[in-house]
Amino acid sequence: MPAAESRWRRWLDSDIAWSFRRSPVAILAAVVALICVVGALFAGWIAPHDPFDLASLELMDALLPPAWTAEGRATYLLGTDDQGRDVLSGILYGARISLLVGVGSVVVAMVLGVSLGLLAGYAGGSIEAFIMRVADVQLSFPAILIALLVDGVVRVAMPDSAHGGQALWVLIASIGLSGWVQYARTVRGSTLVEKRKEYVQAARVIGRHPVAIMFHHLLPNVLGPVLVIATIHLATAIITEATLSFLGVGMPVTTPSLGTLIRVGNDFLFSGEWWITVFPGLALVALALSVNLLGDWLRDALNPRLR
Amino acid sequence: MSALLEVRHLRVAFETRRGPLVAVDDISLQIGEGEILGMVGESGAGKSVTGTAILGLLEPPARITAGEILLEGSRIDNLAPEAMRRLRGKRIGAIFQDPLTALDPLFTIGQQLVETILTHDAVGARAARDRALKLLGEVGIPAPEKRLDQYPHQLSGGMRQRVVIALALCAEPRLVIADEPTTALDVSTQAQIIELLKRLARTRGTAVLLITHDMGVIAETADRVAVLYAGRIAEIGPVREIVHAPLHPYTTGLMGAIPKLGALRSRLAQIDGAMPRLDAIPPGCAFHPRCTQRLAQCDREIPRAVAVDGREVACWLHGESSRG
Amino acid sequence: MADVPLLEFADVGRDFDVSQPWLERVLSRLPKQRLVAVDDASFRVARGRTLALVGESGCGKSTVGRLAVGLYKPSRGTVRFDGQPMPSGSGRETMAVRRRMQMIFQDPYASLNPRWKVDDIVAEPLRVQNAAMSETDRAERVAALLRQVGLAPADARKFPHEFSGGQRQRISIARALSSEPEFLVCDEPTSALDVSVQAQVLNLMRDLQDRLGLTYLFISHNLAVVEYVAHDLGVMYLGRLVEVGPATTILKDPAHPYTRMLLAAVPDLAMTGTSRTPVAGEIPSPIDRPSGCAFHPRCPHATERCRVETPVAKPIGDGRVVACHLVGS
Structure with missing residues (x-):
C-alpha cells in the first residue's frame, strides 16, 4: 500500500508528530496511558484471575497481602480483598469499566455540546440566547451535582431491580449531560468566527441548506479545540465516575469500577489491609494523570502561538 | 547628503526545524537626512522583515545572520535589547499598518502621547502636554485640545493613523520606519497621510523608510525606491527613473501590471507565476522562472548589483559587459 | 426581450439592526438603532456588460453585491433578475435562479474551506444544483473548469x-x-492580491466575459482597476449612489463633486514628485449620516440647500444619472 505508507510518512513528518517526539512528558504519558488502555481492554486475557467467577473464589485466600510481603503469595501479585478476589485482576476489570464510562460520557457530552454549539453559533438570535443561558445556568452548578441529580432522577423513575444492569448507562448519561457546556461554548465561539468567513457565504450563495453548511463546512473547522477539550474531559469524566462510585451512587459492587474498588477497600484501610484501596487508587491516578498530560501537550501542540 | 541609515549586506533567516529559511538576503541600502526611501515589493518579498530588522524587533525564530545596520555611523544591529528599546522611539520611530493595534485602547490619546514624551525627555507634565498638543496640530488633527482626552476608538481610521504618526514623532526621531502606513485607509485619507509624511521629511529632516506594496504611493512620496523580489533588491534608484524607465525585467513587469487611470483599455501586462515561497527560492536569479528575457547563466549564478545610470540593478542583462 | 436588463435595482434599500443586546438596551433605556446601509439604489446591468460599484469603506457597495445574489433581502424596493423579482426561501424557483448567479469574494484565504480538497470545492455547486450528474462526469467537468482558469487538472487533489x-x-x-x-x-476580487497577480486575474476575468458572455457586478475601491474592467460605473457614498453612467464618461468628466474628489485622490505613477491638494475631511459614520446630501460637510460647493434637502438622482443627458443639487439644474 504505497498510498498508506506515504500518508504514514507525512504524519511522521507533521508538526504534531515532531512536537510529540520532542516532548518527554508527552511520550511518558502516552506510554502510561497505553498500558492502562491495553490492560483494561484485554483484561479477560491478561488478568491472572476472573474476579467475577464466583466458583473460582477461595475464601481461604481472603485478605492476602501483596506478593512481596512475608505472607504474600505469588499467584496474587497485589494481594486479595475480603472475598478472596485478586486485587490486580480487579483493577484491570475495574479500569475497563472506568474507561468505558469515561469515553462514553465524553462522546455523549461532545455530540450534545458540539451540536448545540454549532446551532447556537450559526443560528444566532433567540435560539443562541436560549442555549447559552441554559449553559450559563448549568455552569453555576458543580458537574458532580448535575451528575448526582440526573442519577437520582433516573433512580426514582426506574425500578430498583432494573437499575443494577443499567447503572453503566445511567452513569454515562449523567456524566455526559454534566459536561456538554464546555464543548458548546468553545464550538459556539469558533463558529461565530468561522461563519463570517467567505467560504460560508459562498456556500450560501450556492444554495446549500443551513444544516449542510453547519456539518459539512463549519464542523471540520471547529473540531481542533474540541479534541483538546475531549482529552482533558476524559480524565475529568473518569474521576467524576470514580467519585460517584466512591459515594455509592455509581457502579455496584458486582461490576466494580476503580471508584467502587477504592470505596470497598476504604473500609479495610484502618484495619491494616491497605493494599485493597491503595492499588486501585494508584491506578486511577496513573490513568487520569497520563490522559491529562496528553491533553495539555495536545493543547500546546495545536496552539500555533505557543510554538 | 550623508547617509543617516546604512544597511550593509543584511541577511535575515527564520530558523525552522528543516533548516534556515532566508527571508532577506544581501540587502544594502542607505537613506540620507530628509530623504524618503520607498521599499516596494509583493507579499513575501522581505520588505517588512527588513523594516522589522532595522527596528530591532525581529522575534525568534527570525534573526539577523549576516550584515550590519548603522544609524548615524554607529552599529545598532548588535545592541542589547534594553539599549535598542531606548533607541526606538528616541532616534527611530515606527508607524505600522493597523493604527488600531498600535494604540492602547485603555488610555486616552493625550495620556499615550504625554507618557511617550516623558519616557524620552525629562520635561514637566505641563510641557509634555503642550508638546503633545503641538504634535497633534502638526500631524493635521483638527481641534487637538478636544482629541487629547478621547480614546482611540472614538477616532476614525485616518485620525488614528495621524495619532500613531504623532506618537512616532514624540522624541523627534532621526529615522521613521513606516510599514504600509496607508494600506488600511481609504483613498481620500491615504492622500492626506502621504502629504503628511512628505511634509515631515521636508521640514524636520527626518529620514523615512516607506514600506508598501503600492507603487502609486511610492511614486508620489519617495525620492528613491528599492524594488524587492524574493528577499533581494532587484533595482534601487531615483523614483522617477525607475517608474518611467525600469531596467530590471521584474520592475518592468510590475509597472506594466499596474492599472493606470486614463490609460487605454488594452490588456494589462502580466507576469506569469507567483513569488516563490521561502522554502523554494529558485537557484541563480530568483526571478528567472518568470522572466521573459532570461539568459543562460540566470538559473545558475546570482547576479550582483551593478551601477547603471545612477542606480543599481541586479540582473544579468545589465552585467559588467553592458556597463561600458 | 433584448432590452430587459439582467439585473435591476429599483429604489432598493437595506437596513441593519445595530442595537445593543436586548437586556442592555432595556436596562439603559436605549432606543433601537438602525443603520441604513443602502438607500434608494436604482441601476440596471445589461447582459454581457460589467457594472462596477466604487466607493470608500462604509459606502454600502458590498451590501449591494449581497443584495444582488440574494444573501440579503431588501428592506425596501425590488431587486429584479431577468425581469422577475428575486424569489426568496429555498424552493425550486429560488434554486433555479441561484444557479444562474455566483459570487467571487475578496479574501482568497477565507473564501475556500481549508479542510476541503480543490475538487470538492469546485464541484460543490454541481453537487447541490445537479445532483443527478455522475461522478466521472463531475470529475471531467472539474478538470475542464480548472483548465479554463489556468490551473492543472491534477491540482484537484490538493488542499487550498x-x-x-x-x-x-x-x-x-x-x-x-x-x-x-x-x-x-465580484466583491473586491483582486484587492487582496499582489499587483502582478492582480493583472493575471483581471485579464482572466475579461477573457471569461468575452468567451462565456458573462455579466459582472464588480465591486472595488480602486478606480484604476474599475476603469480596466467596467463598461458602466456607479459611485457610492454613505449608502447612496451619487453618480451612475458609462465608465469612460464618468472617469473623463466626473459630474458629482465626490466622484471628482475620488479621482483626484488616486495615487498616480505619473505624478512622481509633484504635489496636489489632498482632500479634506473624512467619511462620517453611516450611523449618524449628515442631513441632506451626506457629502455636504466635505463638499467645497455645498450650499444651504445641500444641508437640508437630500438630492434626488436625475438624468443629465449623456446616459448619466447624478444625485447633486448643483448638477443639471
Whole structure:
C-alpha cells in the first residue's frame, strides 16, 4: 500500500508528530496511558484471575497481602480483598469499566455540546440566547451535582431491580449531560468566527441548506479545540465516575469500577489491609494523570502561538 | 547628503526545524537626512522583515545572520535589547499598518502621547502636554485640545493613523520606519497621510523608510525606491527613473501590471507565476522562472548589483559587459 | 426581450439592526438603532456588460453585491433578475435562479474551506444544483473548469493551503463558473492580491466575459482597476449612489463633486514628485449620516440647500444619472 505508507510518512513528518517526539512528558504519558488502555481492554486475557467467577473464589485466600510481603503469595501479585478476589485482576476489570464510562460520557457530552454549539453559533438570535443561558445556568452548578441529580432522577423513575444492569448507562448519561457546556461554548465561539468567513457565504450563495453548511463546512473547522477539550474531559469524566462510585451512587459492587474498588477497600484501610484501596487508587491516578498530560501537550501542540 | 541609515549586506533567516529559511538576503541600502526611501515589493518579498530588522524587533525564530545596520555611523544591529528599546522611539520611530493595534485602547490619546514624551525627555507634565498638543496640530488633527482626552476608538481610521504618526514623532526621531502606513485607509485619507509624511521629511529632516506594496504611493512620496523580489533588491534608484524607465525585467513587469487611470483599455501586462515561497527560492536569479528575457547563466549564478545610470540593478542583462 | 436588463435595482434599500443586546438596551433605556446601509439604489446591468460599484469603506457597495445574489433581502424596493423579482426561501424557483448567479469574494484565504480538497470545492455547486450528474462526469467537468482558469487538472487533489493567493482566486473563479452562471458578483476580487497577480486575474476575468458572455457586478475601491474592467460605473457614498453612467464618461468628466474628489485622490505613477491638494475631511459614520446630501460637510460647493434637502438622482443627458443639487439644474 504505497498510498498508506506515504500518508504514514507525512504524519511522521507533521508538526504534531515532531512536537510529540520532542516532548518527554508527552511520550511518558502516552506510554502510561497505553498500558492502562491495553490492560483494561484485554483484561479477560491478561488478568491472572476472573474476579467475577464466583466458583473460582477461595475464601481461604481472603485478605492476602501483596506478593512481596512475608505472607504474600505469588499467584496474587497485589494481594486479595475480603472475598478472596485478586486485587490486580480487579483493577484491570475495574479500569475497563472506568474507561468505558469515561469515553462514553465524553462522546455523549461532545455530540450534545458540539451540536448545540454549532446551532447556537450559526443560528444566532433567540435560539443562541436560549442555549447559552441554559449553559450559563448549568455552569453555576458543580458537574458532580448535575451528575448526582440526573442519577437520582433516573433512580426514582426506574425500578430498583432494573437499575443494577443499567447503572453503566445511567452513569454515562449523567456524566455526559454534566459536561456538554464546555464543548458548546468553545464550538459556539469558533463558529461565530468561522461563519463570517467567505467560504460560508459562498456556500450560501450556492444554495446549500443551513444544516449542510453547519456539518459539512463549519464542523471540520471547529473540531481542533474540541479534541483538546475531549482529552482533558476524559480524565475529568473518569474521576467524576470514580467519585460517584466512591459515594455509592455509581457502579455496584458486582461490576466494580476503580471508584467502587477504592470505596470497598476504604473500609479495610484502618484495619491494616491497605493494599485493597491503595492499588486501585494508584491506578486511577496513573490513568487520569497520563490522559491529562496528553491533553495539555495536545493543547500546546495545536496552539500555533505557543510554538 | 550623508547617509543617516546604512544597511550593509543584511541577511535575515527564520530558523525552522528543516533548516534556515532566508527571508532577506544581501540587502544594502542607505537613506540620507530628509530623504524618503520607498521599499516596494509583493507579499513575501522581505520588505517588512527588513523594516522589522532595522527596528530591532525581529522575534525568534527570525534573526539577523549576516550584515550590519548603522544609524548615524554607529552599529545598532548588535545592541542589547534594553539599549535598542531606548533607541526606538528616541532616534527611530515606527508607524505600522493597523493604527488600531498600535494604540492602547485603555488610555486616552493625550495620556499615550504625554507618557511617550516623558519616557524620552525629562520635561514637566505641563510641557509634555503642550508638546503633545503641538504634535497633534502638526500631524493635521483638527481641534487637538478636544482629541487629547478621547480614546482611540472614538477616532476614525485616518485620525488614528495621524495619532500613531504623532506618537512616532514624540522624541523627534532621526529615522521613521513606516510599514504600509496607508494600506488600511481609504483613498481620500491615504492622500492626506502621504502629504503628511512628505511634509515631515521636508521640514524636520527626518529620514523615512516607506514600506508598501503600492507603487502609486511610492511614486508620489519617495525620492528613491528599492524594488524587492524574493528577499533581494532587484533595482534601487531615483523614483522617477525607475517608474518611467525600469531596467530590471521584474520592475518592468510590475509597472506594466499596474492599472493606470486614463490609460487605454488594452490588456494589462502580466507576469506569469507567483513569488516563490521561502522554502523554494529558485537557484541563480530568483526571478528567472518568470522572466521573459532570461539568459543562460540566470538559473545558475546570482547576479550582483551593478551601477547603471545612477542606480543599481541586479540582473544579468545589465552585467559588467553592458556597463561600458 | 433584448432590452430587459439582467439585473435591476429599483429604489432598493437595506437596513441593519445595530442595537445593543436586548437586556442592555432595556436596562439603559436605549432606543433601537438602525443603520441604513443602502438607500434608494436604482441601476440596471445589461447582459454581457460589467457594472462596477466604487466607493470608500462604509459606502454600502458590498451590501449591494449581497443584495444582488440574494444573501440579503431588501428592506425596501425590488431587486429584479431577468425581469422577475428575486424569489426568496429555498424552493425550486429560488434554486433555479441561484444557479444562474455566483459570487467571487475578496479574501482568497477565507473564501475556500481549508479542510476541503480543490475538487470538492469546485464541484460543490454541481453537487447541490445537479445532483443527478455522475461522478466521472463531475470529475471531467472539474478538470475542464480548472483548465479554463489556468490551473492543472491534477491540482484537484490538493488542499487550498498548497496554493498562492492568485491561484486560490482562480479556484474561487472555477467554483463560481461550475454551475454555468450568467451573472457574477465580484466583491473586491483582486484587492487582496499582489499587483502582478492582480493583472493575471483581471485579464482572466475579461477573457471569461468575452468567451462565456458573462455579466459582472464588480465591486472595488480602486478606480484604476474599475476603469480596466467596467463598461458602466456607479459611485457610492454613505449608502447612496451619487453618480451612475458609462465608465469612460464618468472617469473623463466626473459630474458629482465626490466622484471628482475620488479621482483626484488616486495615487498616480505619473505624478512622481509633484504635489496636489489632498482632500479634506473624512467619511462620517453611516450611523449618524449628515442631513441632506451626506457629502455636504466635505463638499467645497455645498450650499444651504445641500444641508437640508437630500438630492434626488436625475438624468443629465449623456446616459448619466447624478444625485447633486448643483448638477443639471
